[in-house]
Amino acid sequence: MNKNIFGEPLIECSKDPLTGFFRNGCCDTDDSDTGMHTVCVIVDEEFLTFSKSVGNDLSTSIPEFGFKGLKSGDKWCLCALRWKEALINGYAPKVLLEATNEKTLEVISIDDLIKNSYTK
Numbered sequence: 001m002n003k004n005i006f007g008e009p010l011i012e013c014s015k016d017p018l019t020g021f022f023r024n025g026c027c028d029t030d031d032s033d034t035g036m037h038t039v040c041v042i043v044d045e046e047f048l049t050f051s052k053s054v055g056n057d058l059s060t061s062i063p064e065f066g067f068k069g070l071k072s073g074d075k076w077c078l079c080a081l082r083w084k085e086a087l088i089n090g091y092a093p094k095v096l097l098e099a100t101n102e103k104t105l106e107v108i109s110i111d112d113l114i115k116n117s118y119t120k
Helices: 046-051 080-088 102-105 110-115
Strands: 037-042 076-081
Touching: 037 080, 037 102, 046 080, 076 080, 080 102
Parallel strands: none
Antiparallel strands: 037 076
């Protein structure tokens, strides 16, 4: 069973849109997930624009893959290195810590995740 960054059971990130490498709503991962889709984020317009500008267009629909495109406010399992790239450039989306996979800690510090956590 995958655990979150606190070593607790990983909670769901999003079923609508359906996210995760395995499209099960969670940021689960294994060795087949070379992109490490492990950071549960809430996207905003600034992040989506930045992401598109660096070649990762998450806002455009791709019907043949069942992808509607993301809009501001959507939750999504983002690749850990994509989140880190956004952080370095000042566009990191907010993180749902309990839904972020502990594998993320291999490339991103827990402090950076906590500083950018979503709070209600």
